[in-house]
Amino acid sequence: MSTFIAPSYADDAGTGDAPASSETQAPAADPAPEPKPAPEPAPAPKPAPEPKSADEPEPAPAQPADEPETEQAPAPEEEAAPAPVQEIPADAVPAGDGAEVGAAQIKAGAAQAAAPASNKKVVVCKYVGTPPGKPHHIIVVSKSAIKDWPEGTFPWTFADAQDSVAIRWAVGNEQPGNEELVNCPGFDPGEPAEPVVITPPDVQAVDPCGPANAEYPAIAETEQYSVTVNADKSVTLTAKDGFTFADDAPSHTYPAPVDSGTECPQDEKKVVVCKYVGTPPGVPHHIIVVSKSAALAAGWVEGQFPGVFADAQDSIAIRWAVGNEQPGDEELVNCPLADIEPPVIEPVDPCGPDNIAFPAVEDTDEYTAAVVDGDVVLTANPGYEFPGGEHTFTYELPADSGEACPPAVIEPPVLEPTDPCGPDNAVYPALAETDQFGVTVNGDRSVTLTAKAGYVFANQQATYTYPTPADSNEPCPEVAALVACVYPDAPARLGTGVPAGVITVIDEATALLNGFLGSFPFSYVNGDGEVELIAYLEDGQTVDDFDALEMCGEVAGICDDATDPGAVDENGEPCVPGEPGEPGEPGDGGETGGETDALPNTGGPAGFLLPIGALMVLVGAGLVVVRRPHSA
Structure with missing residues (x-):
């Protein structure tokens, strides 16, 4: 594990943004989780208690003084309130000399390079115990970290010291805590996994020149433990759920470092350094000012601006400090970013x-x-x-x-003509217009399709014509017909010799639809009146071959009720309505259609008949009364 040994504040520790190399493997008997490519960030660091970092190395040989001597930071008990940690605006546009070069150096020198743009992230379940093991925790890694993986295959098991199973693509900026162990293959809530024994990293305190400034370099929080820097500068690692230190210890503490008290050269230059957090290349978080010797001890090339430090946090030297410059004198927007x-x-x-x-x-x-x-x-x-x-x-x-666009070629639909019996009546079925062509039925019964804009028929033709369909001229079979009398609902009273009905020819299909079963006579009613079927029509017969009076009967010779001025009586004389029985007036003498309008006068006396009738009634009643006692 590479460490940044330049002076740093307590806020440089416990950020949770170290590269994957900060995670260590457990002993072979109980393997630790696989190194995690991108640990989940911890909460933002707190401001340092003093403007000058306290982790400078042993003094370097004195350098010629090119700039005024900077003041030494006061001891912790003498320091004033620290400058607030700068926040970088979300929409800030970085500036500053050497920003582009620094961005390139971040990519080249960072402990863990940024994932390429096309590098998706994968959610991975980690297992402990004898394979296949038990689900223990979840990590999110780049797809390039999974060796020999057929991309997109889920679930997929790694060959690893711990069994690892890729279960799906990560969504957005997903973190390990967004997924639950219950979704890992083989999860059994009744059998909790044994905690993984972890080994704390080997960290040595750094004691740069100056009094009371010995401290440990920044230790990044991992998925296995959190990091706490105590007031006496000791550092405590606290195991997270599912992990433990040796002997089931819940924590491990590095003792407070002992300061040598070595004095610093009075004329040593200082360097302005940008500190970054998050997965490398990281985001500019705060700025520190360190001695040149501390920067050189961390691997900085003197005079190289921007220059990258190999540290758990990316650190980039951007320029020499000016005078007694403090960290708050520089702005975060001047820290270089990854290009x-x-x-x-x-x-x-x-x-x-x-x-x-x-x-x-x-x-x-x-x-x-x-x-x-x-x-x-x-x-x-x-x-x-x-x-x-x-x-x-x-x-x-x-x-x-x-x-x-080149016009699309239309394939005309298949049309088969229909040819019913009869001459010259073969036709194509109706074809609807589409968004590709219009339809025209020609006078010779051919059909022409006309392509619309953007379409053509084969050979770039604008039209396609179905030829006139050939007609078979097959004669239609003759349909049987029947002779019928049709009686109107209200026949005109025309007088003697007028047919009561009209001779009509009815086709057999119509007769069958109205219930005809082949027996004569058969009657049904339609809109014209009553239809009486009489006989089948023979070949060659027409309605003229039938006598309506003979077939349908005649209307009675009634003159008084005749409504037709042309009506005649039984003698062929015109019917003229008049008072019957009046001499010299036309009429029928009281006869109407053979009926007598009133009793005829026989010439007998009519005055004595009424009294005689009444007398006979009384005599009859008396006889009934006289005979009643004897009948008892």
Whole structure:
């Protein structure tokens, strides 16, 4: 594990943003979890209690003084309130000399390089115990960390000191705590896993020149333990759930370091250093000022700005300190960021008008992508920037070429003509117009399809014609017909010799529909009146071959009720309504259709008949009364 031995504050420890190498393996008898590529960040560090870090190395040989001597930081008990830790705005655009070079050095010198833009993250279940083991905890790793993995295969088991099973892609900026062990294959809530015994890292205290400044370098929090820097500068590691130190100890403490009290050269230069947190390359978090000897001891090349330190936290020297400069005198926006190489995104412009567009662009660890009015805008995530220190990078959508699409070739539908019996009546079935062609039925019964815009028929033809269908001229079979009398609902009283019905020919199909079963006569009623079927029509017969009076009967010769002025009586004389029995007036003498209107006068006296009738009634009644006692 590489450590940053330049002076640092207590807030440099316990950030939880160290590279994966900060996790150690457990003894072979009880293996520790696999090193985690990207540990979950811990809460932001607290401000340091003093402006000068206390972890400088032993004094280096004196260097020529090029700049005024800087003041030594006061002892802890004499120091004033520390400067507040600077916050970096989410939309800040980094600036400062050497920012682009520093960004390149972050990529080259960071303890763990940033994942490439296309490097997705995978959620992995870690197991302990004899294989297949028991689910113990969950980590999130880049897909490149899984060797020989057929990408996208879930679940997938690693060959590892601990069994590890990839269960799915991570979603967004997912952290290990977002998934639960119950979703790991083989989880059994009734059999909790034994805690994993962890070995604390080998950390040596650093004692730079100056009084009372010996302390341990920053120790990053891991998935196995948290880190606490105590008031006496001792450091305590506390095991997390599922882990323990040797002998089931819940914690491990590094004793308070002993300071040598070595004095520092009076004319030593100091360096302004940017400190980063988060997965490398990290995000600028705060700024410190350290002695040149401390920076050199950490691997810095003198005079190289920006220059990267190999540390649990990325540390970049950006310039010499000026005078008695303090950490708060420099701004975070001047700390270099990791440079993003913008991907190549080409627009897609298929044939047709106004349809050019960029393909979908996925978010990565370095940037997020959005489409704004057709343009693709990439926005750098914290810790990153685009070339030139830009916070965003835009791909402008070019104008559409407007290239016309070649017309689509239409396959005309198959049409089979229908040819019912009879001459010249073969036709094609009805064909509906579509969005590809119109339909025209020609006078010769041929059908023409006309292609619409953007379409053609085979051989680039604009039309396609179905030829006139051939007619078989097959004669239709003769349909049987029947002779019928149709009697109107209200026949006109026309007088003697007028038929009561009309001779009509009815086709057999109509007769069958009305219930005809083949027996004559058969009657049914339709809208014209009563229809009486009489006989089948023979070949060659017509209605003229039948006598309506003979077949249907006649209307009685009634003159008084005749409504037709042309009606005649039984003698062929015109019917003229009049008072019957009046001499010299036309009439029938009281006879109407053979009926007598009143009793005829026989010439006998009529006056004495009424009294005689009454007398006979009384005599009869008397006889009945006289005979009643004898009948008892």
